[in-house]
Amino acid sequence: DVVMTQSPDSLAVSLGERATINCKSSQSVLYSSNNKNYLAWYQQKPGQPPKLLIHWASTRESGVPDRFSGSGSGTDFTLTISSLQAEDVALYYCQQYYTTPQTFGQGTKLEVK
């Protein structure tokens, strides 16, 4: 299985400041034939299902605020929130869909400092 490891496990950031969450895969999720990274980011608030924020590592889902951005390639990826808003407090997960089984990271809890 491809193991997805997120860091940190939890993060406290002041409102208006930048938040950065990292995700590392145990093998590359870059498909050389189409040069796409099979990596997604989700946001999950209490009592709700995960919500897709970013796919193909850096493509923002429709309706997602542009303060959310994804970057990275191969095995190392980053989700950045450029200016933290109160409504961004949540758990964040990365997921690889490059190979079976599709796997998720353990999650990063984002809080307001």
Next chain:
Amino acid sequence: QLQLQESGPRLVKPSETLSLTCTVSGGSSSSSDSWCAWIRQPPGKGPEWIGSMSSRGNTYYNPSLKSRVTLLLDMSRDQFSLRLNSMTAADTAVYYCARHQGPYSSALDSWGQGTLVTVSS
């Protein structure tokens, strides 16, 4: 807008079989070989992918669960189902159905609200 809704028992006894159904509305699970998935999330843990199924009946399963899982499709009712046998306490989780954006190797862009299944005698 596509909506997915899980239904089934909330309480299952150890060794029994869990049967859950996902009803898709506002679209069609049978259109152009769409793919749907089951994911579960134990309390306080990250999501775990269980398996995915296409509208043409193709399936992928998580090898860790493959011996116990069956995915079924009822195209006439826009429903797809999960059966997980030999349930144990370790299978206690919120079970979600979700839709892949495109083919199997794509992100999950629509999710049901999930249903908490507890395994207990």
